[in-house]
Amino acid sequence: xxxxxxxxxxxxxxxFNQELEQLKTQLMAMGGLVEKQVQDAxxxxxxGDSRTAExxxxxxxxxxxxxxxxxxxxxxxxARRQPAASDLRLVLAVIRATSDLERVGDEAxxxxxxxxxxxxSDRHARGMVEIRHLSEHVRKMLRDALTSFARFDTRLALExxxxxxxxxxxxxxATRSLVTFMMEDPRAIxxxxxxxxxxxxLERVGDxxxxxxxxxxxxVKGLDVRHTDPGDLDESLGE
Amino acid sequence: xxxxxFSAAGTQRVSAAVVDFPSTxxxxxxxxLSLAYEGTPALCDLTLRVPRHCVTAFIGPSGCGKSTLLRSxxxxxxxxxxxxxxxxxxxxxxxxxARDVDVAELRRRVGMVFQTPNPFPMSIYENxxxxxxxxxxxxxxxxxxxxxxxxxxxxxxxEVKADLHASAWTLSGGQQQRLVIARTLAVRPDVLxxxxxxxxxxxxxxxxxxxxxxxxxxxLTLILVTHNMxxxxxxxxxxxxxxxxxxxxxxxxxxxFTNPRLRRTEDYITGRVG
Numbered sequence: 001x002x003x004x005x006x007x008x009x010x011x012x013x014x015x016f017n018q019e020l021e022q023l024k025t026q027l028m029a030m031g032g033l034v035e036k037q038v039q040d041a042x043x044x045x046x047x048g049d050s051r052t053a054e055x056x057x058x059x060x061x062x063x064x065x066x067x068x069x070x071x072x073x074x075x076x077x078x079a080r081r082q083p084a085a086s087d088l089r090l091v092l093a094v095i096r097a098t099s100d101l102e103r104v105g106d107e108a109x110x111x112x113x114x115x116x117x118x119x120x121s122d123r124h125a126r127g128m129v130e131i132r133h134l135s136e137h138v139r140k141m142l143r144d145a146l147t148s149f150a151r152f153d154t155r156l157a158l159e160x161x162x163x164x165x166x167x168x169x170x171x172x173x174a175t176r177s178l179v180t181f182m183m184e185d186p187r188a189i190x191x192x193x194x195x196x197x198x199x200x201x202l203e204r205v206g207d208x209x210x211x212x213x214x215x216x217x218x219x220v221k222g223l224d225v226r227h228t229d230p231g232d233l234d235e236s237l238g239e
Numbered sequence: 240x241x242x243x244x245f246s247a248a249g250t251q252r253v254s255a256a257v258v259d260f261p262s263t264x265x266x267x268x269x270x271x272l273s274l275a276y277e278g279t280p281a282l283c284d285l286t287l288r289v290p291r292h293c294v295t296a297f298i299g300p301s302g303c304g305k306s307t308l309l310r311s312x313x314x315x316x317x318x319x320x321x322x323x324x325x326x327x328x329x330x331x332x333x334x335x336x337a338r339d340v341d342v343a344e345l346r347r348r349v350g351m352v353f354q355t356p357n358p359f360p361m362s363i364y365e366n367x368x369x370x371x372x373x374x375x376x377x378x379x380x381x382x383x384x385x386x387x388x389x390x391x392x393x394x395x396x397x398e399v400k401a402d403l404h405a406s407a408w409t410l411s412g413g414q415q416q417r418l419v420i421a422r423t424l425a426v427r428p429d430v431l432x433x434x435x436x437x438x439x440x441x442x443x444x445x446x447x448x449x450x451x452x453x454x455x456x457x458x459l460t461l462i463l464v465t466h467n468m469x470x471x472x473x474x475x476x477x478x479x480x481x482x483x484x485x486x487x488x489x490x491x492x493x494x495x496f497t498n499p500r501l502r503r504t505e506d507y508i509t510g511r512v513g
Binding site for chain 1: 496499504508
């Protein structure tokens with residue numbers, strides 16, 4: 001039995017409705033913030049903008065605070081309401097999702113830190129095209145995952161799950177070509193290692209978007225698909 | 240439930256076979272049971288199996304038929320000649336309405352505890368010994384042993400052993416309810432039916448009764464009617480959701496309270512309908 005956004009907010013207790021809506025709203029706000037952090041960190045690198053990179057690093061504490069605040073609110077809902085069925089799954093999905101979003105914030109922080117290193121080295125670094133392309137790819141996954149959460153949309157969540165393999169392939173291709181550059185020019189090793197760290201961080205953002213999509217499926221369908229191949233899911237989900 | 244085993248949501252009417260346990264482990268088999276009070280339907284074509292040595296909860300809104308169903312199991316409706324019944328109830332494979340059934344013996348095997356504690360106007364000891372004496376046990380030593388065993392089984396012995404001859408009415412509500420359970424246990428039933436046993440009790444007494452219910456399932460089959468869904472979730476192994484005399488959904492409690500199959504069940508247990 002699938003839940004929908006419309007039926008989910010029809011509790012007899014309006015206050016309970018509001019509490020659950022508040023959890024979703026806070027989660028979306030956190031998602032928007034970390035998505036912007038990833039975007040800003042990459043643009044800081046591509047534009048050579050150290051101020052923006054510093055700002056991304058400074059805002060990491062805001063993300064951490066949001067995670068704590070949302071987790072505390074989830075704990076209160078569990079204690080007060082003893083939610084069942086889809087309400088319970090929503091609270092559990094939010095708890096899991098905040099953990100993934102906090103990690104995305106950490107990855108954005110890592111990208112900004114390495115961007116500063118590259119900007120300060122004042123050396124033209126290879127891999128910028130790959131970074132731009134991979135960042136657009138994973139940012140779309142993250143946006144779609146958050147949208148699927150907001151809309152209880154398992155079809156969109158499934159699309160995100162199917163994208164993960166493509167991201168992994170893109171990351172592997174990019175790092176292989178960078179390894180070749182390092183072999184050709186050992187003087188570039190330090191900067192290329194920073195680029196590879198950034199690419200790795202972006203690949204991890206894709207993994208967390210993947211996790212968010214799995215949480216959506218759990219929330220809507222009651223299925224735990226965290227260790228299920230996306231190819232096996234299509235028929236089971238009826239998508 | 241894995242993704243591979245998931246199946247699409249079924250129809251609104253669900254058969255008893257939703258619950259996955261072998262028929263050899265069932266205590267009660269209820270088949271196509273319908274019941275009416277003076278022509279007004281109270282139960283409609285219910286079919287379910289109640290497993291042995293488990294706690295099964297019946298939940299649902301007021302008037303859904305859960306107490307009516309419970310009272311059918313030891314033929315309490317025989318006392319009301321306005322009740323008409325169709326269908327079959329089997330206890331351990333035997334039809335409880337068969338001609339040769341001794342109803343008194345049925346009610347010994349299938350004991351009942353009601354919402355309001357109803358100790359007899361006797362001492363604690365005599366409350367427990369009463370039914371045992373009726374069974375023909377007369378030797379004091381034997382009665383003493385049975386009374387102690389029953390009070391221990393009901394988690395009341397330590398609180399009352401100092402004065403077993405005090406009136407049952409000197410006990411608190413929670414203690415009286417445990418005394419009633421001890422009285423029922425003394426005659427060695429196979430099944431204990433509990434009709435909202437804790438709804439008149441304070442929270443601490445409620446928790447003690449719930450702990451007792453969980454502890455008794457190694458000896459008995461227990462069937463609990465409750466309007467408190469959290470209690471059903473805490474205490475029971477299987478839960479049947481009834482609505483308007485129909486069995487809507489019946490599943491392992493963990494499943495029903497985390498991922499029910501049907502919208503009606505979801506709406507009831509999450510408080511979207513009362």
